[in-house]
Amino acid sequence: MxxxxxxxxxxxxxxxxxxxxxxxxxxxxxxxxxxxxYLSPRSIPAFxxxxxxxxxxxxxxxxxxxxxxLAVFIAIILVPILGARNIFYLEVIxxxxxxxxxxxxxxxxVGFSGILNLxxxxxxxxxxxxxGFFGSQQAFLLHEIPGTAPQGTPFLLAPDWFYxxxxxxxxxxxxxxxxxxxxxxRVRGDYLAIVTLGFGEVVRQLANNLDxxxxxxxxxxxxxxxxxxxxxxxxxxxxxxxxxxxxxNKVNINQFYNILFYLIALVVVIAAIVITYRxxxxxxxxxxxxxxxDELAATAMGIPANKMKLAAFAVGASFAGAMGVxxxxxxxxxxxxxxxxxxxxxxxxxxxxxxxxxxxxxIIGAAVVIILNLQVLQSFSLFLxxxxxxxxxxxxxxxxxxxxxxxxxxxxxxxxxxxIILVLMMIYRPAGLIPAARRTRELKGSEAxxxxxxxxKGSEIPPGTANDSPKVPGExxxxxxxxxxxxxxxxxxxxxx
Amino acid sequence: xxxxxxxxxxxxxxxxxxxxxxxxxxxxAVFSAVMILLAALFRGSGADKLLLENQGVxxxxxxxxxxxxVLIDGVTLGFVYAAIALGYTMVYxxxxxxxxxxxxxxxxxxxxxxxxxxxxxKLGILxxxxxxxxxxxxxxSVLAGMMASGTAAVIVERTAYRPLxxxxxxxxxxxxxxxxxxxQDLIRLVESLTTGQxxxxxxxxxxxxxRVPLFTFKVGQEPIDVDIQVKSIVVIGAAVAxxxxxxxxxxxxxxxxxxxxxxxxxxxxxxxxxxxxxxxxFTFLLGGALGxxxxxxxxxxxxxxxxxxxxxxxxxxxxxxxxxxxxxLTGALLGGIVLxxxxxxxxxxxxxxxxxxxxAEYKDILAFxxxxxxxxxxxxxxxxxxxxxxx
Numbered sequence: 001m002x003x004x005x006x007x008x009x010x011x012x013x014x015x016x017x018x019x020x021x022x023x024x025x026x027x028x029x030x031x032x033x034x035x036x037x038y039l040s041p042r043s044i045p046a047f048x049x050x051x052x053x054x055x056x057x058x059x060x061x062x063x064x065x066x067x068x069x070l071a072v073f074i075a076i077i078l079v080p081i082l083g084a085r086n087i088f089y090l091e092v093i094x095x096x097x098x099x100x101x102x103x104x105x106x107x108x109x110v111g112f113s114g115i116l117n118l119x120x121x122x123x124x125x126x127x128x129x130x131x132g133f134f135g136s137q138q139a140f141l142l143h144e145i146p147g148t149a150p151q152g153t154p155f156l157l158a159p160d161w162f163y164x165x166x167x168x169x170x171x172x173x174x175x176x177x178x179x180x181x182x183x184x185x186r187v188r189g190d191y192l193a194i195v196t197l198g199f200g201e202v203v204r205q206l207a208n209n210l211d212x213x214x215x216x217x218x219x220x221x222x223x224x225x226x227x228x229x230x231x232x233x234x235x236x237x238x239x240x241x242x243x244x245x246x247x248x249n250k251v252n253i254n255q256f257y258n259i260l261f262y263l264i265a266l267v268v269v270i271a272a273i274v275i276t277y278r279x280x281x282x283x284x285x286x287x288x289x290x291x292x293x294d295e296l297a298a299t300a301m302g303i304p305a306n307k308m309k310l311a312a313f314a315v316g317a318s319f320a321g322a323m324g325v326x327x328x329x330x331x332x333x334x335x336x337x338x339x340x341x342x343x344x345x346x347x348x349x350x351x352x353x354x355x356x357x358x359x360x361x362x363i364i365g366a367a368v369v370i371i372l373n374l375q376v377l378q379s380f381s382l383f384l385x386x387x388x389x390x391x392x393x394x395x396x397x398x399x400x401x402x403x404x405x406x407x408x409x410x411x412x413x414x415x416x417x418x419x420i421i422l423v424l425m426m427i428y429r430p431a432g433l434i435p436a437a438r439r440t441r442e443l444k445g446s447e448a449x450x451x452x453x454x455x456x457k458g459s460e461i462p463p464g465t466a467n468d469s470p471k472v473p474g475e476x477x478x479x480x481x482x483x484x485x486x487x488x489x490x491x492x493x494x495x496x497x
Numbered sequence: 498x499x500x501x502x503x504x505x506x507x508x509x510x511x512x513x514x515x516x517x518x519x520x521x522x523x524x525x526a527v528f529s530a531v532m533i534l535l536a537a538l539f540r541g542s543g544a545d546k547l548l549l550e551n552q553g554v555x556x557x558x559x560x561x562x563x564x565x566x567v568l569i570d571g572v573t574l575g576f577v578y579a580a581i582a583l584g585y586t587m588v589y590x591x592x593x594x595x596x597x598x599x600x601x602x603x604x605x606x607x608x609x610x611x612x613x614x615x616x617x618x619k620l621g622i623l624x625x626x627x628x629x630x631x632x633x634x635x636x637x638s639v640l641a642g643m644m645a646s647g648t649a650a651v652i653v654e655r656t657a658y659r660p661l662x663x664x665x666x667x668x669x670x671x672x673x674x675x676x677x678x679x680x681q682d683l684i685r686l687v688e689s690l691t692t693g694q695x696x697x698x699x700x701x702x703x704x705x706x707x708r709v710p711l712f713t714f715k716v717g718q719e720p721i722d723v724d725i726q727v728k729s730i731v732v733i734g735a736a737v738a739x740x741x742x743x744x745x746x747x748x749x750x751x752x753x754x755x756x757x758x759x760x761x762x763x764x765x766x767x768x769x770x771x772x773x774x775x776x777x778x779f780t781f782l783l784g785g786a787l788g789x790x791x792x793x794x795x796x797x798x799x800x801x802x803x804x805x806x807x808x809x810x811x812x813x814x815x816x817x818x819x820x821x822x823x824x825x826l827t828g829a830l831l832g833g834i835v836l837x838x839x840x841x842x843x844x845x846x847x848x849x850x851x852x853x854x855x856x857a858e859y860k861d862i863l864a865f866x867x868x869x870x871x872x873x874x875x876x877x878x879x880x881x882x883x884x885x886x887x888x
Binding site: 114116118183184186187189190191193194195197198199201202205206208209212213341342345348352404408413415416418419420421422423426427430 | 594595657660661664666667668669670671672674675676677678679680681682683685686689690808812815819853854855856858859861862865866868869872873876
């Protein structure tokens, strides 16, 4: 019964994905989504339809050129126009772009080379503080007490240095990645995860405390204002002249900055995607996969494991560094709070949700987590606060909504969201929503007759043979995994007699 | 070799007590000696002059004058860390994985204990409690914390770890991180739904805030009083009792033998008729209960709790477990005491010695630095055997 339902669903999906159907589906969805968002810019379902339409463009089988031109059309024309109607969407999309790049970077470390990095956000912080320091007045406040900037302190650099600092952010973060990588290479597996966690916390604490002896980071207050790249007024006027009548309202310069940062983030993300794709199937990418599956065997085959791991750290970190610079400029403010452990786990959640090692997966993961976080949780909060103001009562238990504690604000329960995603994914779908292509290929090769595109949980981790399974993320090398049993209780053993 | 035959029960009670004494005295002596040496080296430095200017004492006499208080604080903190670290180390010994959610198990214990006491406070019992009843009430709140945490730990193991037991190592670790986040927000959810806030304050009752004078000693002409808070005595006493009890259970009982067997080789233990799942659940129960009790003691010592208090003590306790050699009960004890002392010393002296450039805030970084250094240079810890690297 269940199987036949599934078959018919599969059949339907296959039919929709052949011939000219995909063009019709994605075209109509896109049209509907655009229409919805255009008509009711504040409605969340409309936005979700739009996002679904955009992802359909990726998933349906269409001619490459059609796909590409649709994507360019959406990214460069549709999104800024719709964003001008409701600037909040641009913020959401900007965040999706930023976190996609972070997730792609973490994916290189966790997904490709199998190193669990729990302090990834530290590199993001490095990028953010880099521009935070050089793009603000902080350099002239080294000997001031935090929060006491004298009037008329000049800025260190002109705002347009920002573009150069995106590249500097890449380099500095990559160097930080190497520095962290060097000592960390001696530890493995779950210990390594804890060490990276410690490193992330150290960076945050340093940002928090380096307001003395020299006031480098302004301490917990954070650095503000940070300069944004310059934006001539003419550009905004031209945009308003062209798009204004279409949207029905004019954007001011601050709102236009959202569009600008969206476009910059888009460029960075596309660069990240291209780099990741190129790396994935390159010599280096294959070396990473080999290390992930079995480090001993990889070393025996002549792969310089340490060099490759360092490369993974550096490349992963560099994405975060670039996005950090962008983040600092877009917020005009950095503070240590933005780089806590929860952020690291948030990025990890995106990677795990989408699929470890899978490039489209982590982007979808980032989008889903950000939308859940920024839209669903927040609208739920709004809904609750409306209920709180109403006279509504839950019938059976006679509970008045207005008695609900004001502390209950779902928008603040991100940890719950991340935690539930992590646990459920680990138990039911460790390969993620969209498993990595290479993993799927391997599965298809070994089970040629099986037509399951997405592996079942059972085939993903066969119980008891987990150690030989080549498909599982972050697998610790088998050879070194043998040792622990004897070490577990050396002291207890002696007392046994 | 001739050995004196002592009954196992007696031996397993005396031995940990002796060890604890050695660790406390040894760590205290080493830290004091290093500190005094440092102070002697710093004589005449800028820090010395600054201190003379501001307080009229040299750095050496300053160091010596606050030393006993620092030691007492360090020991108290150390025992709390040791009690938490045992939870990590036991689970690691049996399952070889880092129970990341243990810090939240600790927080659950703290909340259960404090909520119990607040409830008693509302009933008016706390206000009129005599000294004796206040100790009974504290004991009951510790038991409440142990029960809540033990139950939580067993439930977590059953739902989030057991299905992943045969999965690769990082999978249960990620699941544990998830559980840790879920628990943090669940505590917050329950607290904010029932009480409207999520910061709780340990109610004041009994004589726990009193100070017991210990001794007076002279540095130069200045007499220095050394005293200890009653709550510190309670924390140390309770922690010692628990550690001895745990050592007894693990080393001198039947279930303890089963735990050791599972830790050595899970499959073989199963073949020998040990009920492995039950033993693992029991391990989580024990570790969780210890963590819960530590949570209540922590709340007693530091008064204010929130759903996220588990994070730093948890990480430091993990550091302690690694420092001592993870999987090793004695090691966790030693690691906890060393780390507690280190933190207390850093908190007390760092500001003075660096002339205010580095405040006590850096003590958290110090713990991480220790963790990273130990993992890199001696991953088997102080008491662990040198083996090829696991994980």
